[in-house]
Amino acid sequence: MILAQALRNIFRFPSTRGHRALTPDPLERTPMRRPFIAGNWKMNLGCQDAVRLAQQIREVLGSLPDRDVAVCPTFVSLGAVAQVLEGSPIQVGGQDCARFDDGAYTGEVSATILRSTGARLVILGHSERRHVMGETDEVVRAKMGKAREHGLRPILCVGETLEEREAGRTLEVVERQVRKGLEGFGAPDLAETTVAYEPVWAIGTGKVATPEQAQEVHAAIRGWLKELGGAVGEDMRIQYGGSVKPSNVNGLMAMRDIDGALVGGASLKADDFAELVGFDLS
Numbered sequence: 001m002i003l004a005q006a007l008r009n010i011f012r013f014p015s016t017r018g019h020r021a022l023t024p025d026p027l028e029r030t031p032m033r034r035p036f037i038a039g040n041w042k043m044n045l046g047c048q049d050a051v052r053l054a055q056q057i058r059e060v061l062g063s064l065p066d067r068d069v070a071v072c073p074t075f076v077s078l079g080a081v082a083q084v085l086e087g088s089p090i091q092v093g094g095q096d097c098a099r100f101d102d103g104a105y106t107g108e109v110s111a112t113i114l115r116s117t118g119a120r121l122v123i124l125g126h127s128e129r130r131h132v133m134g135e136t137d138e139v140v141r142a143k144m145g146k147a148r149e150h151g152l153r154p155i156l157c158v159g160e161t162l163e164e165r166e167a168g169r170t171l172e173v174v175e176r177q178v179r180k181g182l183e184g185f186g187a188p189d190l191a192e193t194t195v196a197y198e199p200v201w202a203i204g205t206g207k208v209a210t211p212e213q214a215q216e217v218h219a220a221i222r223g224w225l226k227e228l229g230g231a232v233g234e235d236m237r238i239q240y241g242g243s244v245k246p247s248n249v250n251g252l253m254a255m256r257d258i259d260g261a262l263v264g265g266a267s268l269k270a271d272d273f274a275e276l277v278g279f280d281l282s
């Protein structure tokens with residue numbers, strides 16, 4: 001209870017930790033680009049713990065008039081978490097979906113099955129899927145198509161490895177992932193899609209990209225999205241992901257083309273996640 005009260009105070013009196021010094025112009029975001037914070041719970045929390053965390057987050061966050069929030073539990077807990085969050089502004093998403101329709105694909109979860117749990121979002125192309133499970137751009141694109149065909153809003157993850165960054169290939173790699181992932185998407189599908197820039201070297205490592213490093217790539221992504229979707233590209237949201245925490249979220253969110261965050265580790269504790277979600281928008 002004391003925790004909940006403390007966090008409500010954070011919301012009422014947003015922190016003033018000096019992000020203004022960095023400040024590009026957050027107010028230049030188009031109205032469609034409501035800040036969007038999503039928690040990726042990865043392969044953590046059994047069903048009961050996931051339900052408990054969802055309950056805590058719901059209690060602590062209350063209403064969210066000026067930002068969108070989602071949590072993405074494991075497939076196993078999705079239905080239970082969606083029930084806990086029903087009627088709240090917190091959306092629920094999967095961490096992946098199959099590139100196939102329903103059928104004989106043992107171990108896979110289709111977009112239609114995801115939807116049946118109450119999920120409306122899905123993370124696709126996460127670096128752990130690309131680099132640990134070996135997903136190619138083509139696989140990611142096929143999953144993006146299934147997600148949209150079945151009414152899910154995808155979060156397309158893109159990002160370079162440390163080796164690629166050090167070789168000066170960041171923009172080349174990210175451009176390829178963006179263009180391949182969105183291949184064939186028209187304006188209506190683009191409008192339902194979020195892109196998450198997640199440098200692989202910053203995920204789960206505690207190393208965060210500086211706001212300027214992230215902004216440089218976000219600005220490039222914005223340019224490609226505008227090429228692909230015109231005005232829709234201008235309105236698409238681009239999240240940053242990679243060791244986002246309450247202590248660095250304000251600096252990142254002050255950047256002109258950073259519209260939200262995809263958060264792993266810090267989304268597993270209700271108080272950290274709530275503090276993050278309560279970043280200072282002024």
Ligand code: PEP
Pocket residue numbers: 040042198202203204205206241242243244262263264265266
């Ligand atoms: C992620 O899971 O997408 C992520 C960015 O993880 P973390 O915040 O732990 O780096």
